[in-house]
Amino acid sequence: MTVPDDTGMETLYPFLYSGGARAGALLAEAGRSAREKAAEIAELRGSLAERHGAALLRCARRLAEAFEAGGRLLTFGNGGSSTDAQAVARLFVCPPAPARPLPAISLPHDVATLTALSNDVGFEVVFARRLAALGRRGDIALGLSTSGGSRNLLRAFDEAAGHGMVTVGFAGYDGGAMAEAGTVEHLFVVPSSSVHRIQEAQTTLYQVLWELTRRALDGDL
Template structure:
């Protein structure tokens, strides 16, 4: 179907960019609306980040202590998520494994890095076990499991957290909306929820959270007097 014959809003863009569908023919007016929309989104994410920090400040510090203690004891970080959250999980692992500056690397891995393993587990057993099976194979007591989700309802994350808890791992969950089913789990030691209805703002705030987790963990390891590997 050509663009000319696409029903207004059929591609889902109208809700995101209403000024493109308002029938305005003035380019300057459209650009003004684009600028206003951008500024509004900036204000929205800044306010959301401040809200999350205020709500989770003490929880973040407690999480940092547990994560740093795990690394100090020889633990490794295993991160996982689906879609965009998978990319965030890989980014988090990369922060620890290949940090900028003088910080020494820490053992951290993304569980979606090996596409052969991911597709084999998904095809032969089921997508719900794609992370739990890897944690069963690689995870051990004293390791760290970090799962990211915008909805908090991903079945493969829920099973992964249960598996990680059974193995004595430190478990960290980062979710959006109201936390979803992740908020109901007893197997998550530290749960951070970004309270927003927007997937875009959720992922932006989640990125801030895990960058703070990484940076504060490095500082905590210094405080422990640990020579990072």
């Protein structure tokens, strides 16, 4: 059937007004695409345990040591990865009960400082300058990127390594420049060229890292 155009929306969503056959074909295509994407991310996530399982355990134990010694978690990323950086920080600060909260700060979400540094100095230093001001030896610098090549993340990891911070990175593709820099101690690469699949899989990785860190702090690892 054809949807009546009593809202003025036909110009925005013409497929809704193209008749039953066309709408049915579009819905079938959307369903097929959704099933393919769900299968793709399920397969990718399933491969991460074998690829990164041992490294996640090592990283979790190192993070637990850092937190026990008074360290804090400082997270950063650009665009969608900045949202993930906030999600990581929130997970550590405000975990599900009865897990203990841990100190964490999401650097991209201080908008005043980020825009001041971008305007007055340059976007490449927005995270490095924050780490220089806030970071201490034994803190944790955790950066997320899909490409692995974001210059402001590379500058941030340089700064963090120079401060003696624990460095943790999440990247896609083949790890990009983050894999070559030598400043990321714990690097988790999602082997995909799809930004969507990379970010979905990174969500799984940092959720598992938090859970393992919590268990390490409880003495269960």
